Amino acid sequence: MSTTNNEFFKTNVIGHPAGLFVLFFTEMWERFSYYGMRALLVLFLTTAIMNGGWGWSNENALALYGTYTSMVYLTPILGGFIADRYIGYRWAVVIGAIIMAIGTLSMALIEPFYIYSGLTLLIVGNGFFKPNMTSIISHMYKEHPEKKDGAFTIFYMGVNAGAFLGIMLCGYIGEKVGWNWGFGLAGIFMLLGMLQFYFAQNIFGDVGKKPVKAVVSDIKTEVKSEDKLNPFTSLDLIIIVIISVAGLVWILNDPYSKVSGNSLLDFSMGSIDGSNFTIMTALLLLVFLIVSRIMRYTTVVKDRMIAVVIFAFFTIFFWAAFEQAGGSMTIFAKDYTNRALVGNYALMFNIFNTLLTVIPLGIITWVLFKLFQQTFAKYALSNIFLGTSFLIIWGIVIWMLMNEYSKTETEVAASWFGILNSFFIIAFAPLFSKIWESKYNPSGAFKYAWGLILLGIGFGTLAYGANSIIPGETVIKVSMVWLILAYLFHTLGELCLSPVGLSYVSKLVPGRMIAFMFGVWYLAIAIGNKTAGSMGGMIDQITAEYSLTTFFLIFTLIPIGGGVILMVLNPVIKKLMHGVR
Known part of the structure; x- marks a missing residue:
């Protein structure tokens, strides 16, 4: 040691x-x-x-x-x-x-x-x-x-x-x-x-x-056939460079072209404009690269990496919907949610918000005190900076709470709803941890499936809650309950899905390929996040042409559909994983 x-x-x-x-x-x-x-x-x-x-x-x-x-x-x-x-x-x-x-x-x-x-x-x-x-x-x-x-x-x-x-x-x-x-x-x-x-x-x-x-001593002296070296070819490296440059230009061009009215990809290939052609080419090359590298391995390793790719594919759909939290859900909170509370309702919210803030901060401050006992003598300057940060935090919290208690009417900040994800994670993570350690622990595919289905149900509550909203009007506002329920189901979905992702990459992929597959995994999350922005940006268009309910129904049906498909694929995925759990 x-x-x-x-x-x-x-x-x-x-x-x-x-x-x-x-x-x-x-x-x-x-x-x-x-x-x-x-x-x-x-x-x-x-x-x-x-x-x-x-x-x-x-x-x-x-x-x-x-x-x-x-x-x-x-x-x-x-x-x-x-x-x-x-x-x-x-x-x-x-x-x-x-x-x-x-x-x-x-x-x-x-x-x-x-x-x-x-x-x-x-x-x-x-x-x-x-x-x-x-x-x-x-x-x-x-x-x-x-x-x-x-x-x-x-x-x-x-x-x-x-x-x-x-x-x-x-x-x-x-x-x-x-x-x-x-x-x-x-x-x-x-x-x-x-x-x-x-x-x-x-x-x-x-x-x-x-x-x-x-x-x-950390390097295996014997390379198993399933972990055999699989070096990148010159063609592989050229494709990676093309994908990286094309993807980066497309990602940056999206907001640039919308805001400025100009485009970095101002060309067309037949009926396809430059932006769509660029991203379609990058995605096709990525699929070719993944398939060509996977095909070079033995059957067992190849099957396991196909299972990882399946999980990565559905990861895109999860994050494309989940990341509406910072986008369309924030807009829904700002424009369409009744955040004005008066009388007893304002008092009840302030009491709840006080407990929600002070109790976790008090626990973390106690941990800070325990850390000071162990490290202040040796790392005083570090502890001074840390202690200063907590003094500032407590000062802001006390000012914020007193400022709200002094009012007979309070308006909940639109950003406040974002804290619910962290709150529900802290509240429910121990329960989910117990389930994953018990005999009721489901397979990876079923965890992923339930993660997607619960995410869809969360958007279903928003779709139902938004039913009374008239397109183009922000006068009619709905209860905060719908957003709270949505964040609850989204968090439950995240807790189902989070144990699967990266852990299966590390379990299923051979060491020589793991860096590449981690890159593919993060790329899938990045695609999901960019898709979240693109789809969320259609909120006004879809609401004007149809309704706000229709907009949220898209995020209801796609994740639930993905979850059902994963349940159907469960036997196939288990077979591809060759005994890895």
Whole structure:
């Protein structure tokens, strides 16, 4: 056992090493920043100029939103590669955090140059940050695999805590005080998170300091036939370059062409315009590349990778619908949901909101105190930055709650509904964890299927709730209950689907192919996110021609249909997996 891990495991904070909670709070502030900014982006873009926004159409705003959310799933592929080969995990995290802090703070200046450059910096910074936090945990627990599940559970609680607080506070400040203050708050906490990580990083010993070099003893001396080398050919590499360039140009051109009226792809191939031709060519080349590489393997490995591709394909449909949370569902909350509460209803909401905010924040503050007991003497500066961030958070929370209690009428912020996903995850994750460990644990295909079906049911509640809304009118507003139910079913769907994805990539794919298939997986999520923006942008058109109910029915029927197809395919997928569960 390395001295690094010996030192790391000497400390104890509620049953885990203190270093894990350094990562916990770093990730928490990064997610605070990401989800806080994300909660505001579409609202800011679509708000009238007289109210401080840019007055964009929903279609244009969601085109930019889709491009941003898709790109943040593509850059980690490159960021992980750079960290592995050149700079190490820790410097990658620090560099990524600095870039993201600058990006979010620049967005606080509101001007077009700063908004666009800020989003670009967030995409780049996320590429360095996102993959390397989990890599540090994996290496810290390399010699303690039995503790790894618990460590990642703690870590992902930090993810949800950050998302919860970021959406609530940045959303509230942005909508009630000023957009620049909301964006600025996200940037400040990203900076504080980086500083607390930087000044406590010695707690990790040598892990993540330098690029990972292959150790001879870690490499199999005998290569099994199913893990045989399958190097990329020159044709493979050429196709990858073409796909990357074509896909990137298409993703960037979508919002650019809608907003500016110009196009980077101003040509046509017969009756097909340049934009459609470019993305169709890229997708066809991607299918060719995946199929050609899979066909080079033995039957068992080939079958298993086909199973991964099937899951990846349905992943696109899940995220295309799920990511409406930051797009069309936010627009529904802003324009079509009755958020004005008076009298006892306002009081009941304020009491609920107080408990919803103070109890989780109190628990996290208690964890912070436990961390201080273990690390303050050795990492005082890191703890000062962390403590300062919590003092600011508590100050904002107390001000926000007192401000709402002083009113006889309250208007719930449109961004507030976004916190429900994190709240429901925290509430229901233990139950789902018990089910997955019991004899009732379903197959991967059935988990995926139920994830899609529950997602569809969530949109079904919105479709039903929107039935009374007249196209083009925002006077008639519906109860908040429909959005709350939608977020509940969406979260239950996410909890069904989340155990399957990346775990099956690691189980089913041979080591020589795993980096490529992880890339394919993140590409599927990126396509889903971009599709979410494109489809969400049709909300006004579909509502005007048909109804808002029709719009949400699309997101009801497609996921449910996908879930039913997966249930039918379950025997085939189990056969393709050759015994892997």
